[in-house]
Amino acid sequence: MGKLDQDAARSTVNPLESLLRISSHLAGQVEIRTALRAVKAEIENIVAIDHLDVCLIDDRAEWNTSYEVGIRTRWSQSRTLVALSPIRRILLGETDHLLTGNAMEDPRYTYSGAISQPIFRHGLRSRVNVAMKVLGRTVGALNCSSRQADLYDESTVERVRHVADVLAPYFYSLAQSEKAKQAAIVRAEAQAREEGLRQGALELTRVLEQERQRIGMDLHDQTLADLTRLMRDLERGNGAPPDGDEIQARLKNCIQDLRRIIETAVPSLLELFGFAHALRIHLERAVANPRVELSVTDRTGGEVDVIDDTARTALFRIAQEAINNSARHAGASRISVEVWRDGADLVLAVEDDGSGAPEEPDCATGRARGGMAHMRTRARLIAAEFRLRSEGGTRIEVRLPGRASRPLAQGAGR
Structure with a gap:
């Protein structure tokens, strides 16, 4: 028209x-x-x-x-x-x-x-x-x-x-x-964030309380028990008391146990030696069998040591727990730890060829408990993705998103 x-x-x-x-x-x-x-x-x-x-x-x-x-x-x-x-x-x-x-x-x-x-x-x-x-x-x-x-x-x-x-x-x-x-x-997004933070804080409080109880049990069952036995041996009126060399050796063992408990509670190795070297030391201490093949590889060129302290410490704790599980329960002949960049994300993987460590559900709640639950909680609190594979060994992978794994500003200091 x-x-x-x-x-x-x-x-x-x-x-x-x-x-x-x-x-x-x-x-x-x-x-x-x-x-x-x-x-x-x-x-x-x-x-x-x-x-x-x-x-x-x-x-x-x-x-x-x-x-x-x-x-x-x-x-x-x-x-x-x-x-x-x-x-x-x-x-x-x-x-x-x-x-x-x-x-x-x-x-x-x-x-x-x-x-x-x-x-x-x-x-x-x-x-x-x-x-x-x-x-x-x-x-x-x-x-x-x-x-x-x-x-x-x-x-x-x-x-x-x-x-x-x-x-x-x-x-x-x-x-x-x-x-x-x-x-x-x-409003809904704000409420969801607030609820997420509240749940995260509650979960963190629960995990910290479990950690405190674990440290207390370690001190009670191991160090305190060793010191009590040594004191009783010294107080016995009958029989020959332990000689000086034996006392020194037993005290040395107690000190080593205390050092291990303290290092588990405070990651001084991480601050002194950096992420990869601290994990290598922890791995060697955790695995007593010299025939187990051990490896720790940092493919970030040290970048993992300049991310946010909270995220780095959480990744270290997760790796520690995964190493402990592999050393204590898996019967593995090989344990490896690797950290690398996948695009903007930072990825940590702990893998062994052992028998696996399946999550054990709590009888009352049906939720996972123990080491696996702690690792999942730590990952969630730093907005990281946690993956577990238990076929032909155990592989634990934690993916920290790019926005949470960016290096700190140069000169920010630690």
């Missing part, structure tokens, strides 16, 4: 019927862009357009968001400041409409700093912009543009104003609904 035919057809359209059809098309719409697309054809029956958009402002009239149909321009790609909008006078309530025969030459649209590039890029000369109001307050603007100059007049303004009056309450309601939906999402 040619332009003259379109104009002739438009002149025979009953505007009231078009407005009623616009209302009908809006019914059931739940998203602003789809609602605008639904009414575009009816609006074209009322006014000739090459570009149609709706601008909606926030409650403080500081930012506006544009929704377009037809031509896609910069206006709808992101929110913009009302002060930089070509139709700021409407959005700020200074006037209820703007009309121009050539916006490309109209200083009201092309003032310094205005985001008016789409006007020039798409040759949007004729423009009519009308305020959209709800309960007397401006909530946005309906904007019609044509590439043809001097196309619109005051009668066009009246027709567009009728359309804007129909659209305003619908679009305002949709915008408020979207705002409420986004607020609900933000």
